[in-house]
Amino acid sequence: MHRPSAEPRAVVAISTDRVDRHGHTTHAGFHGYVHAVATVGGALPLLLPSAPEALDADTLIATVDGVLLTGSPSNVxxxxxxxxQPHAPMLLDRERDATILPLLPRLVEAGVPLLAVCRGFQELNVVYGGTLHPAIHTLPNRMDHREGDHQRPIERWYDDSHALHVAPGGRLAEMVGERPLQVNSLHHQGIDRLGQGLRVEATAPDGLVEAFSVAGAPGFTLAVQWHPEMRVGDCPLARALFSAFGEACRARRAERLRSRFH
Incomplete structure (x- = not known):
């Protein structure tokens, strides 16, 4: 018996890192992002190559319903x-920079839902004219935001590390309320100067910006410094972020289809 097919899901493009694997240039993405988008966001995840010559904003805007900017071992x-350039060695990914940074203003202006995590959070800040500090833990009156002991099992790296103070009246507060929360922390860089037109959504106890949105953006645009993708199985905050992102992507898909047929 013929069964009607399920309603097609929203499509989410996930940024990747440009890495070398066995002597070959490779586009790589951690499975945690794929899992979170598919299972909690309810969307179809597709990896976006870090190849500026292969992508353009117009095609992305016309064909995807959301973009997830991932974290990475590399830095902007x-x-x-x-x-x-810092005196200490810093892992860079200039191909990813060249791919992602020029796309972001167009995606935001077009209302494409955008969720940015860790490196993605820093990318979005830089695009809007913000700056980064390379080693937050060296600054006076700042916490050590790094992941800690690397001998622990990898899943323990993503345990809650510090409190999160949600700013009142913002997009994040609409999702989770304004009560204090706990988040993980796996970064040595952080925001030095917040970009123009960005609204602080949450801070760490030391005042470091942990989440922001783009003020006046026509679509869902939220950036977080922590890693919710690795906690969707046991953390309500993580699930709330990917659920809200998925809902925005489905609304974008419905709008995109309406405009196509009318």
Whole structure:
């Protein structure tokens, strides 16, 4: 007996890292993001290559319903925000910078839902004219936001690490309320100067910006410094973020289909 097919899901493009694997240039993404988008966001995850010559904003806007900017071991090149190269070694991914950074203003302006995590959070800040500090733990009156002991099992890296103070009246507060929460922390860089037109959505106890949105953005646009994708199985905050993102992507898909047929 013929069964009607399920309603097609919203499509979410997930940014990748440009890495070397066995001597081959590779586009890589952690499974945690794929899992969170598919199971909690209810969307179809597709990996977006870090290849600027292969992508363009117009096609993305016309074909995807959301974009997830992932975290990464690499950092945004300091040259992108007019900072000197650090003295200590820093893992960079200039191909990802060249791919993602030019796309972001167009995606936001077009109302494509955007969820940015860790490196993605920092990318979005830089695009809007913000700057980063390369080693938050070296600053006076700041916490150590790094992941800690690398000998622990990898899943323990994502345990809650510090409190999160949600700003009143913002997008994040609408999702989870304004009560204090707990989040994990796996970053050595952090926001130095917040970009123009960005609204603080949450801070750490030391005042470091942990979440922001783009003020006036026509669509869902939220950036977080912590890693919710690894906690969707046991953390209400993580599930709330990906649920809200998925809902925005489904609304975008419905709008995109209506405009196509009318």
């Amino acid at each position: 090149d300091p040259a992108r925000y007019d900072a000197p």
